[in-house]
Amino acid sequence: MDIAGSFALLLALIVAAYAFCAGIAGIITRRTLLTKSALNAGMAVFFLVTFAVGALEYFFFTDDFSLAYVAEHSNRALPLFYKFAALWAGQEGSLLWWSWLLSTFAFLVLFINRKKHPELMPYVGVVVAGVQIFFLTLNNFVSNAFNVLGAPDANGVLRVASLSDGRGLTPLLQYPEMVIHPPMLYLGYTGFTIPFAFALAALLGRYPGEKWIHITRRWTMIAWCFQTVGILLGMHWAYAMLGWGGYWEWDPVENASLLPWITGTAFLHSVMMQEKRGMMKVWNVWLVFTTFMLCILGTLLTRSGMVNSVHAFAQSSIGGWFVSFLAIVLMICFLAYWKNRDYLRSDNQLDSLVSRESSFLFNNLVLLAGCFAVLWGTLFPILSEWVVGSKVSVGAPFFNKVNVPIAMFLLFLTGVGPLLAWRKTSLDALKRNFAWPLAGGLLSGVVAFIFGFHEFYALVCLILSVFVVLTIFAEFFRGARVLAARENTNLLTAVGSLTMRNTRRYGGYVVHFGIVLIFIGIAGSAFNKDTQAELNVGQSLRIGPYTILCQNFDSTANDNYQSARATLEVFSNGKSEMMLYPERRFFPASGETETIVATRSSALRDLYVVYAGRSPEDGNPVIHAYLNPLVKCIWFGGLVVVLGTGLALVPNRRPAIVLSPVTDRVWGETVPRSAAAPAVGAIQRGADAHD
């Protein structure tokens, strides 16, 4: 089975190389048959890599520890669920998993578009095959998951040795979310390959029109959604597993996942400028290129331990491969751009500072500034070592100082941007759209201030969040009111049908709402509290409204781990409220310990209790309790974002009806002053389909 898996991987590389070469040959010679066979080869890679992944899983499920990778990451006592997830526990398997996800995306793209865009797809096939060649080369020759344990005999024949049991999966990965978090993040990382392929293909082939940008946008949304979910699951995993009371530490690996997300977000916004006004073409192409390169960089940072060599105890040789690949990609992108730069000439110029265009420009400016700051801070140890010779790292204050104001500015734009007209917005329209939401936001700020809410950024975040939410609700309400009157339905039905008529616009609002919820949740961390105390049985500690009484310490063991557990009773206002059981687990197979946090989560706050271990001084058990407000908002906001993205991907149910023959308000020329005008305008803008 190991030979079959290895062979499938090798064959996949050969087939990908064929897809690449035959694709180029087909483009040059314009022979349809050659191109078609290249695209079919691109699809065949999927089946071969799938077979290899299946073969590796077979080793995990049959507890065959003759394979180094399986022996390293699994053991007999490991639950079945985690044997499946052990596939991506180490470098070899993760890279194989990358290849598999990429081949899946490639297959879908090539299959869905097999009869469409005959001028574009050959180029797409070539670009995707090029990326696949790189990863399959790693899978085959640099980091092969199918290496067997054993040593060559005297006569040179390999003698395979099998272990009786493996060394087990690292306990930090033995958590349900860890089974879905890496696939989601990798789906994002690999998914961004597809927009990259389309952008590069359109540029290389000088594909006429803007059709490619629509396709690119859809695939970017899919990848972006996976990336969002992946990041949030990673945060949730860190929160639930690492036991330090937080979910984000500006750790290089976290930053690596954030970087392509930021540029992807910037692209999803600036792409509208290209669709509507023919602007920012160069910028958009480079945003897609950058996003892809940041994905490769992210994989490199995650896998090689390049930046945090202080933390990374496993150094690896794949760094050089990734850096070379990045250099090649950058060079190809630049050459393709330089050769075809006239193809990207802008059709329009910026007309006014108060316009949709400028809101997008500012959005992109600060997103890219944030991305740059995160990248700079992440790579700072490497850069400083090059420049001044000593390794200097920067911590959370650096990242927060830059990114919190950026986040606030983006929140402001989230409220303002969608309601500004293209080209130019009149003062009158500004007042009409923003007076009430702004008043609502300020009022909530004043009320909160009176009630002792004095953290500056948290207060700003609250005001802006209320403002944005009110603008979003106002948009839905205005559109739905007109539709309800027209179709004689109630407002709620009208909201539904309004959304389905322009999924892209209203799905976008839902995504914005989710992002606001996430921001609120993060702002809640300004009010985090924590306290740590040595607790023996019968002693208690106080945090916020809670008193935590230590009742007992006990220990248990099973095949997989030994556990030490505290039994705590939580009182609030003198009443017994609940029991919490924070735990520490020791895994003999890997020799590692894991903290099991006990949380009591409500919509308003989480009580988060950690059995931190024994005091370094006297060996007493130490309990660390945290009170984190509004954390639930983050996870819930994530669900809303996924819902909104899904909605935006659904095709519009039917073309929206133009209600009155007013001049297209989008172009901001005539704005009727009648009472119904804004509502009509809302529908009208809806009619303009891709808003």
Add this chain to the structure above:
Amino acid sequence: MKARRKFIVGSAIIIATLISLAYVGYTQSKTYYHTIAELATLQPSALHQRMRVSGYVRNGTIQHLPGHLDFVLEEQGKTLPVSYIGHDPLPDTFKDGAQALVEGNVAPDGHFVAEQVQAKCASKYQASPVPPAPANQPQPGQTSTGSSASYGNGS
């Protein structure tokens, strides 16, 4: 063109603000990383900076004392006495021979005063009990989230 100029001015203001904020954040949070061998060569002024030093815990040197915990780090033949003054429990992986990362600064007497100690169990990453694979030594168990695993051991 007027709008374009306004946009450029606005952008310049935003960028300048962010750069100054970044600088403030940088001065507040920069941490040097030095090897034990490098410490001896540092200027006296550089010793007060917050820094991280890594090494292996020398066998038998861990001493529980009132108010602090002392041990000796060694790397490439150089040693560094460390006093851990934090109140957080040390990770379970912190024991003789473990690879440890300490954060703090150097006291005038040459002791390293650590506020934080991270440790990784050495056994798993040292000589592998598995016979070596023919082509490629298996990479040790770097998790797919890489270093995020490490702060679990931290503070």
